[in-house]
Amino acid sequence: MNSPQSIPTPGAVPPRLQLVGITKRYPAVVANDGVSLTVQPGEVHAVLGENGAGKSTLMKIIYGTVKPDEGQVLFDGKPVNIRNPQEARQYGIAMVFQHFSLFDTLTVAENVWLGLDKRMSLAEVTARIESKGAEYGMDIDPLRPVHTLSVGEMQRVEIIRALLTDPRVLILDEPTSVLTPQAVDKLFVVLKKLASQGCSILYISHKLHEIRELCTACTVLRGGKVTGYCNPQEETNASLSRLMIGAEPPALQYREVKTGSVVLHVNGLSLKKQDQFGVDLIDMRFEVRAGEVLGIAGVSGNGQRELLYALSGEDTRAAAHMIEVAGKAAGRLNPRQRRQLGLHFVPEERLGRGAVPTMGLAHNMLLTRDDAVGRGGWLNIGKLQVHAADIIRRFGVKAGGPNAPAKSLSGGNLQKFIVGREIDAKPKLLIVSQPTWGVDVGAAAQIRGEILALRDAGCAVLVLSEELDELFEISDRLHVVAKGQLSPSLQRADATLQLVGEWMSGLWNADVQQHLAQVEAENGGTQHV
């Protein structure tokens, strides 16, 4: 099917990519409804829309992993029928997925190699990952098995893998959701360079400032339909929000902190790493009181994962007294026993750890909630469904009802459901990793608001995040984690980007600073003061 939009002017350079009238229907929803979009060579084009608007579906259609019901894709002005990712790669299309598509048991290099259609030897790929990783500021050890990586590290692998294909069209579906600000800056330099060399980039992000900095064109989707085009560099965050959700996100209501008793006491937690790529936890000491939010900042892969496992009960090697929950020694308790003490937990991986992909949302409630389990273990399915439907309503989750499989939800909607399930449990202690990963600006404001409401109601909240803006917004106090050690506590008012940034490299410790100064002096450089 052709439309006037799809016929290039004779002699003119045709658009690199054109979508014309793309429609994709799922049983419960029309994910894309007659979507048209044009990307020029060298253009960085944003696709903007709230959670569930249909962005990922559209990108998967370009990459050949989803087949459209109607519509036409044109590449360099010619109609194409891309049936799978191999064919997409032959056209020079590369994609960084929102949900990582890495094999857990293979190494980084093997994963990258698999995505490169094997024109290079594994040794060559290994060397290129090292050199490109250093060039892009995304160092990663090519020999590490993927299951030992943090989500931030997995995101780096996905990006390096896509960049190594020298793409002509690069699709990035929320590539920065768990990257640090420094890594994002470096990525943007790389992307701008690629675009200046003629690569077209399709960029999906809920971070509006990123879109304004990077993109010169933008297509806005709402409910599967295109609702507008704009140049993000001529917009503000507020006007982009209005285009996307019809409103600006509500401002957070921050009330002064009134803390109560200590709910989580981590008392000299030291743990040896469980595999060679892990991080030793070294004498960690902190507490979280009822009615406060404690944030832990840090570059992913500095012990956050190990700390989360030790706190949730997935790792029970700590001595009992090293972790006290509500005054009880909890280091050896399993996750269920810890839940009985009032500890609820949102893990960093939402598919797999936070939810079982093939199970319906109602059944996914059972992972952490037993409200619908009666005497003798009988399950009250009706109650379970009503409960799931409540969470769907309260948190504005777009899903085809309480029985929709977790994997059928858009990324942001699944995150809203998982966070909602744990907040709804009215925990005494809530531990959340990356609370607003992939959720749109409206939903992010809602989740942060709900976290603050929990804290105002006397819950102790521990938030681990790489997003400093988010931590500054909701935390009453902050620690920084680096190389398995925890910095001293900082009051919210004393936490500046610069200070926290320095501490993220471990520079809070006088000994460390002195050592660095000495090394620098020995190398003939100027000394730190």
Ligand SMILES: Nc1ncnc2c1ncn2[C@@H]1O[C@H](COP(=O)(O)OP(=O)(O)OP(=O)(O)O)[C@@H](O)[C@H]1O
């Ligand atoms: N495999 C599937 N089966 C059923 N429904 C699906 C499937 N994939 C997507 N959908 C539905 O299509 C709609 C669009 O989803 P999509 O993932 O494209 O949204 P999105 O704009 O990328 O959202 P987010 O910002 O949360 O990632 C959603 O309502 C989603 O539930």
